[in-house]
Amino acid sequence: MSAEIVIAHLYPREMSIYGDLGNVIALRKRLEWRGYDVVVRPVEVGEPVDLTGADIVFGGGGQDSGQLVIGADLLARGESLRALAASGTPMLVICGTYQLFGHGFTTIGGSELPGISVLGARTVGSTVRMIGNVVVESPFGRLVGFENHSGQTTLDPGQEPLGTVTKGHGNTSTGHAEGARTMNVIGTYLHGPILPKNPRLADHLILTALNRRFGVTELAPLEDAVEHRAADVAAQRPQ
Amino acid sequence: MPLWFTLAVTKAAAMSSRLLGRGGGHALPGLIAERLDPGLAGRLAARLPHGVIMVTGTNGKTTTTKLIASILEASGERVLTNSTGSNLKRGVTSALISAAHLSGRLDATIGLFEVDEASLRRVTGELKPDHIVVLNLFRDQLDRYGELDTTAALIGEGIAATTAQLYLNADDPLVASLSRYAPRADLVHYFGVEELPPDAPDVPQTASDSDRCPVCRSRLVFSRTFYGHIGHYRCPTCDFARPTPDVEVTEVTSADASGSRFTVAVGGERTAVVFPLAGTYNMYNALAATSLAHGCGIAPAGVAETLSTTVAAFGRVEELTLGGRTLFLLLVKNPVGLTQVLETFVSRESAPHVLFAISDLDADGRDVSWLWDVPMEALIPADAVVLTTGIRGADMTLRLHYAGIAADEVDDFTVAVERLVREIPVGGTGYILPTYTAMLAIRKMLAQRTSMQEVWR
Numbered sequence A: 001m002s003a004e005i006v007i008a009h010l011y012p013r014e015m016s017i018y019g020d021l022g023n024v025i026a027l028r029k030r031l032e033w034r035g036y037d038v039v040v041r042p043v044e045v046g047e048p049v050d051l052t053g054a055d056i057v058f059g060g061g062g063q064d065s066g067q068l069v070i071g072a073d074l075l076a077r078g079e080s081l082r083a084l085a086a087s088g089t090p091m092l093v094i095c096g097t098y099q100l101f102g103h104g105f106t107t108i109g110g111s112e113l114p115g116i117s118v119l120g121a122r123t124v125g126s127t128v129r130m131i132g133n134v135v136v137e138s139p140f141g142r143l144v145g146f147e148n149h150s151g152q153t154t155l156d157p158g159q160e161p162l163g164t165v166t167k168g169h170g171n172t173s174t175g176h177a178e179g180a181r182t183m184n185v186i187g188t189y190l191h192g193p194i195l196p197k198n199p200r201l202a203d204h205l206i207l208t209a210l211n212r213r214f215g216v217t218e219l220a221p222l223e224d225a226v227e228h229r230a231a232d233v234a235a236q237r238p239q
Numbered sequence B: 001m002p003l004w005f006t007l008a009v010t011k012a013a014a015m016s017s018r019l020l021g022r023g024g025g026h027a028l029p030g031l032i033a034e035r036l037d038p039g040l041a042g043r044l045a046a047r048l049p050h051g052v053i054m055v056t057g058t059n060g061k062t063t064t065t066k067l068i069a070s071i072l073e074a075s076g077e078r079v080l081t082n083s084t085g086s087n088l089k090r091g092v093t094s095a096l097i098s099a100a101h102l103s104g105r106l107d108a109t110i111g112l113f114e115v116d117e118a119s120l121r122r123v124t125g126e127l128k129p130d131h132i133v134v135l136n137l138f139r140d141q142l143d144r145y146g147e148l149d150t151t152a153a154l155i156g157e158g159i160a161a162t163t164a165q166l167y168l169n170a171d172d173p174l175v176a177s178l179s180r181y182a183p184r185a186d187l188v189h190y191f192g193v194e195e196l197p198p199d200a201p202d203v204p205q206t207a208s209d210s211d212r213c214p215v216c217r218s219r220l221v222f223s224r225t226f227y228g229h230i231g232h233y234r235c236p237t238c239d240f241a242r243p244t245p246d247v248e249v250t251e252v253t254s255a256d257a258s259g260s261r262f263t264v265a266v267g268g269e270r271t272a273v274v275f276p277l278a279g280t281y282n283m284y285n286a287l288a289a290t291s292l293a294h295g296c297g298i299a300p301a302g303v304a305e306t307l308s309t310t311v312a313a314f315g316r317v318e319e320l321t322l323g324g325r326t327l328f329l330l331l332v333k334n335p336v337g338l339t340q341v342l343e344t345f346v347s348r349e350s351a352p353h354v355l356f357a358i359s360d361l362d363a364d365g366r367d368v369s370w371l372w373d374v375p376m377e378a379l380i381p382a383d384a385v386v387l388t389t390g391i392r393g394a395d396m397t398l399r400l401h402y403a404g405i406a407a408d409e410v411d412d413f414t415v416a417v418e419r420l421v422r423e424i425p426v427g428g429t430g431y432i433l434p435t436y437t438a439m440l441a442i443r444k445m446l447a448q449r450t451s452m453q454e455v456w457r
């Protein structure tokens, strides 16, 4: 019997846009290539799912309407997600789910969508659409991706960003911070999807999960030549 | 400013642009006309005795427009249409300018324009179309338009600005819901498919685009799904449900790579159609054209005749022979479209030969993330021979790598096509799947090597 890792995928029906599903594919394949079994547990609105067994939590972006649909359900799961985050569970949340993992989202019409405050970030809708290729310097090396959002996200004092934008917008149309990171929870605006072209970040999430579950301290290296070539091409594209 | 003057200036601009080899001069006259005389397009369109038809939607605009043009021509109309890829407002304006004499006279009897979803509201107010066909709404090039609901609302605004007859896809919830923008209920007509053959393959669906009720946001209940979110649905909470089609495919007797045979019911009348373009998505295009033709008073038998004959001419543009091999050139631009193309042409073959040409210029959509929304794992046989090329060929190679398919990446379009041809056994078939600008480049190159006609005019 080989060892098993559980990925909780938050709201795949509502919050899965611009290829975010590729992040789950990347996590799964990179675990399977190293001999682990992977179970992906979808978490849909209104469906009772016990999150306590989750080794990795993932949530993607969606349309505004999708965010409205999941809002209350995510709040109801807030306490268990905060507990998982506090215990060091690796999580990756993109765009719309990143916004709701912060304190909340104020739409351009002025309505409030409360978040679950796992990350110290607050988002306000704007008329500026931040679209294009993004390059970020981060503790996980250079990250490449594609952003597409109009939410302006401000971090609380002391909240660490994921990294610093060297091309593109990131959290706001004016600053240089991109994403947010607290313990092992990472929020980011990067689609692309982010993990396949940034295998170091994918492996950070994977190693954290394997360490917590099985005490693994080192990952078997993968070839990653295809990954790096695609990332190099993406990094050279105009914003 | 006199009409002849604007026409003379814009026509001269088109000609010099063409002489300079700047992309056929499609948009330039429209661009100049917008500055010189913003009402020009509307005044020219008003001279078309049988009015104006517009076709919009995410996938199938070009094919459906070509089908409608053939049907109208067979019924005796002289059709003025915009060329492929010029479906923004200035492309429509340019088409009107290039067809007009300096006096403003038009030889055409009817205008037929393929219109980009986000541009519809910018052209309907001015051109006052008599008929609008809406095919489907999928995620596509969102980096330009924002979100799907936004796109639907933009089309709605375009519809609300007219008193046009509407032809809506009953099987696409978001499209069917556009009826609420119609100024009068009697202007709305629906087309739909009753049932596909039982042996139709079950393609795993990834993220669905639009399975929420457009009225109350409840999750729709589908009793049938044909592809993507296209099927039979109803809302469990409010009274929104698939409307009953006026023009309907009642039975599909066969569907394979050579096309489909189906029965279409218009009112009480049933007509058998042999349609040589493969794929469920193309059957919907034929159905949309049939629905529009019915609205224009053209009898179904004549439509069926045209569908079975004129399509072959169109198909030749996409199918060609090179070095004793057959090549299919199939444009791909969004996840649902690529899923349909792979399902129709690649998934059922053993050891298929496929070249993906993926670029990220403006006309392709700059975000290539969508490649991950296609279930490649289920659609590309493990023994496929796969090549990639294009500006973002490396992204496609990466997507395939994570689907367990090794692909060779080739830098140059010409080298890639030559390599594909060499890999295919003589007498065999290969598939080239390009995004928009990659398709233009490959077509241009192939046109020099084969008897294929360029679509570029």
Ligand SMILES: [Zn+2]
Pocket: B213, B214, B215, B216, B217, B218, B235, B236, B237, B238, B239, B240
């Ligand atoms: Zn409803």
